[in-house]
Amino acid sequence: MTAQSRPRTSRIRFERVQEQPRWLMFVSPIILIGAALLVGALLLSLTGANPWFVYQRMAQAAFGDRYGWSDTTIKATPLILAGLGVSIAFRMRLWNIGAEGQLYIGAFCATGVALHLFSPETPAWLMLTAMAIAGFLGGAFWGFIPGVLKAKLNVNEIITTLMLNYVAIFWNNYFIYGPWSERGFGLTPQFPRNAWLPRFTDFGAAVPSFRGLTMHAGIFLALIVALILWVVWRRTKWGFEVSIIGDNPQAARYAGVNLARKIMIVMALSGGLAGLAGMAEVSGVVHRLQERFSPGYGFTAIIVAWLAKLNPLALIVVAYLFAGLLVGGDVIQPAGIAQLLQGVILFVVVGGEMMLRYRIRIERS
Amino acid sequence: MELALLVNLLAAGVRSGTPILFATIGEIFSERAGVLNLGVEGMMLMGAMTAYGVAYGTGNPWLGVLAAMGIGGLLALLHAFVTVTLRADQVVSGLALTFLGTGLSAVLGAPLVEIRSAPRLPNFRIPFLADIPVLGPIFFDHNVVVYIGFLLIPLAWFYIYRTRPGLELRALGEYPAAADTLGINVIRQRYFYVILGGALAGLAGASLSLAITPLWVEGMTAGAGWIAVGLVIFAGWDPVRGAMGAYLFGAIRRLPLDAQNLTFFLKNPTLGYFMNMLPYLFTIIVLVISSREAMRRRAGAPAALGVPYVREERGA
Numbered sequence: 001m002t003a004q005s006r007p008r009t010s011r012i013r014f015e016r017v018q019e020q021p022r023w024l025m026f027v028s029p030i031i032l033i034g035a036a037l038l039v040g041a042l043l044l045s046l047t048g049a050n051p052w053f054v055y056q057r058m059a060q061a062a063f064g065d066r067y068g069w070s071d072t073t074i075k076a077t078p079l080i081l082a083g084l085g086v087s088i089a090f091r092m093r094l095w096n097i098g099a100e101g102q103l104y105i106g107a108f109c110a111t112g113v114a115l116h117l118f119s120p121e122t123p124a125w126l127m128l129t130a131m132a133i134a135g136f137l138g139g140a141f142w143g144f145i146p147g148v149l150k151a152k153l154n155v156n157e158i159i160t161t162l163m164l165n166y167v168a169i170f171w172n173n174y175f176i177y178g179p180w181s182e183r184g185f186g187l188t189p190q191f192p193r194n195a196w197l198p199r200f201t202d203f204g205a206a207v208p209s210f211r212g213l214t215m216h217a218g219i220f221l222a223l224i225v226a227l228i229l230w231v232v233w234r235r236t237k238w239g240f241e242v243s244i245i246g247d248n249p250q251a252a253r254y255a256g257v258n259l260a261r262k263i264m265i266v267m268a269l270s271g272g273l274a275g276l277a278g279m280a281e282v283s284g285v286v287h288r289l290q291e292r293f294s295p296g297y298g299f300t301a302i303i304v305a306w307l308a309k310l311n312p313l314a315l316i317v318v319a320y321l322f323a324g325l326l327v328g329g330d331v332i333q334p335a336g337i338a339q340l341l342q343g344v345i346l347f348v349v350v351g352g353e354m355m356l357r358y359r360i361r362i363e364r365s
Numbered sequence: 366m367e368l369a370l371l372v373n374l375l376a377a378g379v380r381s382g383t384p385i386l387f388a389t390i391g392e393i394f395s396e397r398a399g400v401l402n403l404g405v406e407g408m409m410l411m412g413a414m415t416a417y418g419v420a421y422g423t424g425n426p427w428l429g430v431l432a433a434m435g436i437g438g439l440l441a442l443l444h445a446f447v448t449v450t451l452r453a454d455q456v457v458s459g460l461a462l463t464f465l466g467t468g469l470s471a472v473l474g475a476p477l478v479e480i481r482s483a484p485r486l487p488n489f490r491i492p493f494l495a496d497i498p499v500l501g502p503i504f505f506d507h508n509v510v511v512y513i514g515f516l517l518i519p520l521a522w523f524y525i526y527r528t529r530p531g532l533e534l535r536a537l538g539e540y541p542a543a544a545d546t547l548g549i550n551v552i553r554q555r556y557f558y559v560i561l562g563g564a565l566a567g568l569a570g571a572s573l574s575l576a577i578t579p580l581w582v583e584g585m586t587a588g589a590g591w592i593a594v595g596l597v598i599f600a601g602w603d604p605v606r607g608a609m610g611a612y613l614f615g616a617i618r619r620l621p622l623d624a625q626n627l628t629f630f631l632k633n634p635t636l637g638y639f640m641n642m643l644p645y646l647f648t649i650i651v652l653v654i655s656s657r658e659a660m661r662r663r664a665g666a667p668a669a670l671g672v673p674y675v676r677e678e679r680g681a
Contacts, residue, residue: 047472095456149649155656158403158456159595163645166588174638303464306457336471336583343407343465350457351447 029307029349033321036348040341054337058328068327070200070213074285076316076323077215078103078277078294080222082301083319084229085139085273087310091233092266093246098146098161099274100298101168102139106275107282108172109138111188111289113195114282115180120192127195131279132221139275140268142168147267151260157267165298176289187290197284218280222316225273229312242266274298295326296339303346368499374616374623375503381577382615383514384409384569384586388593389600389607390521391565395441397525397602398558399538399669402444403459405566406590407466408437410583412570414474417581421483430486430571437567438560440466445559449552452673463590471583478582486510486576510572514608521604534558538667541674551674566590588645589618595648599655602667610651617644 041051062072082099089096110131117134118127142164149155173186180188197216204211232239245252245262253259277297286293304322308315322342329338388405395402412433420429440462447458477483486509494505504515525531533554536544541551573589574581592614600607621640 043469043472097460149653153653153656154659155649155652156595156598159591159598159652160649162588162591163595163648166645167642170638170642174635178635178638299464302460333475336468336475338468339464340468340472343461343463343468346461347443347447347458347465350453350461351451 028352032349032352033345035352036341036345039348040344043340043344044337054332057332058325061331062324062327066209067212070215071327072320072323073215073219074323075297075326076319077218077222077284078281078297079301079304079319079323080226080316081218081277081280082274082298083304083308083315084222084225084312085143085270085277086302087305087308087312087315088229088242088273089143089266089270090305090310091246092242092262093249094147094150094263094266094270095158096143096146096161096267096270097158097302098143098164098271098298099277099301100294100296101161101165102142102271102274103278103281103294103298104165104168104172105142106135106139106272106278107289107293108168108175108278109134109275110279110282111180111191114191115188118195120194122194124194127192128197128283131195131283132276135275135279136272137275139278140272142275143271144264144268147264150267151263172289173291176291180289188288191283191287195283196287197280199284214285216280216284218284221276221280225276226312226316233312274301277301300326300342303342306346307349370623372499372502374619376506377619377623378614378616379503379612380507380511380615381619382612383508383511384573384577385589385593385596385614386514386608386611387517387565387569387572388590389596389611390517390604391437391562391569392593392597393521393525393562393600393602393604393607394534394558394565395562396597396670397534397538397667398555399541399667399672399674400445400448400555400559401455401459401671402441402462402559402562403456403594404440404444404462404466404563405593406586406588407463407470408440408563408566409466409570409573409586409590410470411440411466412437412567413574413585414470414477414570414581415567416571417480417483417574418474418477420485420575421477421480424484426484426486426575429483429575430568433567433571434564435567437563437565437570439563441560441563441566442556444563445556448673449555449559452675455671455673467584474581474583481580483575483579483581485579486572508572508576510576514572518604518608525604535667538669541669542676545674545676551676555674566593569593592644592648595652598666599651601655601659614644614647617647 037055041055044051044054060068062068082103085102086096086099113131113134114127118130122130143161145164146155146157146160149160150157175181176186176188177184182189197218199216200210200213204213233243241252241257242262244255245257245259249259278294281293281297282289300322301319304315304318308318325338325341329341388409392402392405415436416426416429416433418429419432420426423429444458444462447453448455488506488508489512491505491512495501497505523531525534533544533547533549536547536549537551537554537558544554545551569589570586573585578585593611596607596610596614599610620643621637
């Protein structure tokens, strides 16, 4: 119609395809990730590397044997938790880019419990529960701040959550170099054993095939949270309301939803899960608070959540894929390839998804 | 003694505020046209890396600057294609651009980290003006990029508020349908301003790696691109206010370094961690203040910011 009403010289136009076939919805993510890996290969060959070799090394390291799977699970755990966290906010179209900082503050609070608040003789179940609660609350507080600012003063949450990342990291650095430091290095003393989340290898005596597997109980926590959220989105009024607000805040307001309150709660929950990811990481993997203990889990979680289309179960799969990317990225040089591929994948998928909804047409006047 | 310290700090603020200034003005153009680009940090990093690499390879820092602007524009073109043509979400595309730029600059720039000898942009002491007490050292004894920044501020202001294309630019962001009726090609113009914004972000990166902190390390912008995005809101999309904000932030970012000479600081070194938080905390405070102001005056973002333009097909 546009063509008739506005004659122009020959040009390329993108037209929206109204009906998308159902099979395309399932096939398109696979095509797009494949396309992203191709683009990534192109960029890798620019750096002089052999992309085929790089991909093979990465896949081997991440999924080649059970040790690989264990390492990948370790990295998938914080990605799932933080990814679920940001996806809660994204459902409501709140852009929580601050999972990294929330994760650091969660780890900070859990560390405070393990080293300073509770005695080392505390039974493990109590210690770990308290650490998890502290981690959750710490992250929730860090998410609540931008939530209040957004709800009450309409302050752009993208910038505030992002800025609080930097604040959180400096806050942690102060403590690990200052009052909590072990001899002035950028780390705290090691946690007492009962502040460690149980690892698979701890049961190596009973189950020999668990020997040497350092993955920890945090993954179960992550899977349980994913299941809970899956139920919340499908079955509860609260979950339904949050999704409605995301789609159409005006309609939600007319329907009597207290928008400001929802924003604050959602941001706090979102931050809380990222905080839990931080607790799981210090309690399950590093066993102390130290500088840069997270290789940007909070940022990768954003990509993971988006690619999973905010679906908690799909998120687990995507988180494993990206965890594999991180594990694989550790074994190849130069560093940063994993991050590069993350960016490419997100870009290609976001752009490509829209592209699949369009038909390219060449018009002539 | 204290005056000397203050002059020093302000001069350092103007110097280290310059990259933020370029990035802020670039983002103002993009957002004025109605396209939010959260990829500033990524484009700056790619600009910084490219500038450093090209300057080292060719021996000419100005070629580095050009290349940085080119790569910034190219990345912005990608964003424009995804958001203007394909109408994908601007927030997600911008985030993807930042991830991409951060990762790509780290990978491609890995060999450059060892190199400390790339040619720099020259310093230039403006005769006579630099001799004025107080003002001289603050404004007129700097690297050439700082003066380019000085020139850009009035140019951008004049362009936006006093020229015909500037008027069209404002219409693009406020009411693209009306702009379209007036015969303005909305799509093409949005492309143009997004790319311009990217080129300025590239320039911001180049000014960092070739003049302000002349070296390349991955992630060297340390959030400057994000601060620029925040400053655009503080500036109310006005380049002059944006410039003031950029220089103020430059000074705040320099504070932990310059304060090290103060006696109370030497007694309490851990203060540095809190000083380092200041620019980020300050961004938040500034945003709170400006959004309150925006609520009161009912003046804020361009009305069509973030909204893809769809020319409605009649009868559809």
